[in-house]
Amino acid sequence: MLSFTELYSWLSIRPIELLFILFGWLIFSILLVLRYDFHLYSITDFYLFLPLFLTNAIHLYFILIVLLRLWFEYKQRNSLTPTYIYRLIIHKIFTHIPLIICLIMFNNLLYKTFIYKQLSSTINIFNHCMVPLYLFTGWIFLKIFICKKQNNITVVAQS
Template sequence: MLSFTEFHSWLSIRPIELLFILFGWLSFSILLVLRYDFHFYSITYFHLFLPLFLTNAIHLYFILIVLLRLWFEQKQRSSLAPAYAYRLIVHKIFTHVPLIVCLIMFNNLLYKAFINKQLLSTNIFHHCMVPLYLFVGWLFLKIFICKKQSNITIVAQS
């Protein structure tokens, strides 16, 4: 089983960020059920995808706050070397931005598929799932780098 420290070291996601993402998908799922199973057609596609878009915006805003805090903390504390602070900011950008970009692209492509009524088509997996494939590839790269740095052992079941 994956522990939270390994999950955090691989994805660099804090519990509050994970909670935002899961809450957005939960509210999207509830609205989707209300629209199609209970025939509430007053819920438009924009209202349906609004929780996912807001989740991405809140997640991006949270990361922006963290980056600005690092920037201003570096300017106020003379004990923190500027090169280290810049490296830390760049590291945070390259660890968080791919996740957010993949989620934004996936939500946008899924939204367009809903609008164009292409959900029954098999091409939806070719178009909408590409950001998730990219994210999984980035995740494997991140796991490999993290494993080399901290000697985390991965046990594969046979």
């Protein structure tokens, strides 16, 4: 079982961000069950995927707030060096953006398969939808390898 510190050092994702993502998937799952098991076809595909798209938007907004906070903290405090702040901002961008891009791609491809009704064959789902998740898994393994090789990246990620 991963602790929150290990999860944060490997994925650079805070528990509140993980809570947003899981809550969006929970609402999506509930709407999916309501639509297909209880035959509520008034729930369109767009409304079905709206929690996932809103989750991505909230995640992007959260990252933007963190980056702006870092920037304004640098402007107000003279003790921080510009090199440290720029390095921290670039590190946060390159650790959060791949996760968000993979989630957006996955949600968009899953939405397109629902629209075009390609759910009948599981080969189409794996060929089209799972590619961003495979890329994200490779990115996680690369990040774990980098964190194990260089301890300074882990320290920067936790600051």
